[in-house]
Amino acid sequence: MEISAAGHIAVLSSPGMGHLIPLVEFSKRLLHRHRIATTFIIPTDGPLSSAETTFLSALPLSIAAVLLPAVDLHDLPADVKIETRISLTMIRSLPSIRNAIKSLHHRRRLSAFVADLFGTDAFAVAAEFGIPRYIFFASTAMALLLFLLTPELEKTVSGEFWEAPEKFRLPGCVPVHGRDLVDPLQDRKNDAYKWFVHLTKNYRLPEGIILNTFKEMEPGAIEALQKKEIGNPTIYPVGPLIRTGSNPNPDSETRQCLKWLDRQPSGSVLYVSFGSGGTLSHDQTIELAVGLEMSEQRFLWVIKCPDSKPSYFNVKNSDDPLAYLPEGFLDRTAGRGLVVPGWVPQEEILARESTGGFLTHCGWNSTLESVVNGVPMIAWPLYAEQRMNAVMLQEDRRVALRSPEKKLGENRNFVVGRLEIAEVVKELMVEGKEIRDRIRKLQVAGAEAIGENGESAKTLEALAEMWKKTKTTTTKE
Structure with a gap:
């Protein structure tokens, strides 16, 4: 109208x-x-x-x-x-x-x-x-x-x-x-x-x-x-x-994704997404996959094809992001993890009761969606102003943990290891009461604003x- x-x-x-x-x-x-x-x-x-x-x-x-x-x-x-x-x-x-x-x-x-x-x-x-x-x-x-x-x-x-x-x-x-x-x-x-x-x-x-x-x-x-x-x-x-309103006609993949979330315990799922423009190298994709598996936590991972692939990798030209995962990863994490190639309704995922954490690139739209829904973060910035956002979220507001991602000016090929990833995931999802309390206060303040x-x-x-x-x-x- x-x-x-x-x-x-x-x-x-x-x-x-x-x-x-x-x-x-x-x-x-x-x-x-x-x-x-x-x-x-x-x-x-x-x-x-x-x-x-x-x-x-x-x-x-x-x-x-x-x-x-x-x-x-x-x-x-x-x-x-x-x-x-x-x-x-x-x-x-x-x-x-x-x-x-x-x-x-x-x-x-x-x-x-x-x-x-x-x-x-x-x-x-x-x-x-x-x-x-x-x-x-x-x-x-x-x-x-x-x-x-x-x-x-x-x-x-x-x-x-x-x-x-x-x-x-x-x-x-x-x-x-x-x-x-x-x-x-x-x-x-x-x-x-x-x-x-x-x-x-x-x-x-x-x-x-x-x-x-x-x-x-x-x-x-x-x-x-x-x-x-x-x-x-x-x-x-x-x-x-933040973006409001849900898709009135979701496709079958979206419906399955949300149904899977609704079957999980409250606050138990780590949502992993690097935004519409964020991609990782193949080596980093492997380390992230193994780290998520080692953490033994539930996760929903929105995956894209790597932005760089080693020459020895036998599916380096595949257009299927799932082809770049470690062999047997999907079978070993079945039931506990869900990997989705392409697009998901992020605002709906963050609003779900089962979503208890967000591993994010710290784009400001994603950050505000996380705050509005009271979801604590693991900050993994990639480009633009995202590293500044990560500093503010971790050191000032203290509503995010910071992954030791590569640092410009130092080692440009730095890869975050699986042990570090597993550790930070468990820290947020298992031991993160104080960080949850802080972001819930911000959630209330944002709604009031x-x-x-x-x-x-x-x-x-x-x-x-x-x-x-x-x-x-x-x-x-």
Whole structure:
């Protein structure tokens, strides 16, 4: 059912489910609680994935999506970093972005232009039409502090960040080693570093930055961001926003997976997933499998084909992830473990009573889903800002144990051994009472934050009311 809108905003989203999910949840909340409609503008470098297409086709009528013409990236090398690829997709889409904004503003009189963390080069377009500019930052307050401080750090840090002898002390945060900062800062010679620095220079331009986090999750970092310093945009913490709603027509594999979970004892299953983009090497896949088996704990493992396979492996070209498991593993763990290739409804799995732990890559969407459901974590970060998230979850909030995964700047071929994996799994699942108590307190705090009189809900209401009253300058034709 279409809702009569009291305002309309445009949202510029990078392609990818990890970017779309929190932005859509934000837009749903604006629509259903505050009658503000949204039109998504989505640059592309090719056809959307089937998951993205299905996701966008299920949007409410008052949330629309405009797919821009695909840009040509064939001039990029095969090993280009994802940050460079996304940045160039956004830059090369600017003419199409301008046309979309011009058309929308002419027809709908936009109250605000909201860009995701990669979309800030389009601020010049919004300024041209007099539309207030905002960033939706779908990560932590800790990571946002780093983004805001990067232009200064770029001038003051000599050498590689991972080589810095002292930990970096971001205001209100636990100290973090240079090797645990975001991936683009790990190699100053790579184009991804240059794009990241360029991107962060735009972060003091908008009227505000919307954060998918909440005060009890990151009290020190949010307090530091909200201090009235010259040049700092207004910060709006509105989280936790996670994907809501179950699939009304699940396939047979999904139904079997959930039925299997429902047959397990309360809090007994470790859910293992590295997200839509996370893969392990073949050697690490073997060690993880044997470690899970040695732990003697129940587990549900979402598995993908390894990202590197030794030449001696006789099924190295198989498209079946199960082919890369140790011989006899599935038989030996039958009944106690379930291995699922491909996709599962993560939000439903984490909400199940039998799920007692989450071995996760620490993507922020997954982290918030774990917190909202009160599920403690084993942090196994892989890329992007995930190592920073892991530091915060383990050392500050103490709701996760940290796996000794490979460390950038040290041994790039480091493999976590089976004994270490078995030990950390047993520590969480058997001895993890204190960590469970802490995350359940965060779970309650998160629910209260987005509840009717919660701080995040009030923050979003104030932002929505301001947008409803916004009077933009005359549209330029």
